[in-house]
Amino acid sequence: MRCGTFDLVLDRSFFARSTLRVARELIGCVLVHEVRGRRRAGRIVETEAYDGFRDAASHAHRGPTSRNAPMFGPPGRAYVYLIYGVHHCLNLVTREPGYPAAVLIRALEPADERLGPCHGPGRLTRALGIDLRHDGLELCTPSSRLYVEPAAMRCRVARTPRIGVDYAGAWAEKAWRFVDPASRHLSVKLGRRR
DNA sequence: CTCGGGATTGAG
């Protein structure tokens, strides 16, 4: 039994599709983590697609390793890694097993102001209490405490290049970042890059 | 086994 108003959750078939499509359609959906029976949730307003072996910005670019293993696994699971020894980043795995792909969740609009800042991949995992223990976890099983609810309303979606992947050459140019341009909770403001 | 860097953040 879930604590959501609607007992409706994105299923595996949602994630088994084109990574760009999933990244785009996740905008407006609600990421939920239940901690000690409490609902920690936010509306997804920023995502990035990491798709396939050839994507030089992807952790999967140099083939399967112990870290990126979830990216090669079945869709609808979490891929969580530690960055700079400090922050956790949450990805949702897409596509079929064997094809490495995932969507990085970069910003949420907190459903509850007590949640704390959620603008930025490291901030939202801290607010929701997500860490390496969640790496590889299923999001689509009824018992999962980490899952995504469908968007309540359709919203406009803008595309930009991905953040922080300048090392990836031509792949850094691809507009694989998706945002709700109306949101005040983006990690990097529109029109700006790092 | 050592070595180096990272899909970031917050402080100065």
Added chain:
DNA sequence: TCAATCCCGAGC
């Protein structure tokens, strides 16, 4: 502008 801080991938 820069340090924090640690996992993991590359190389010997």
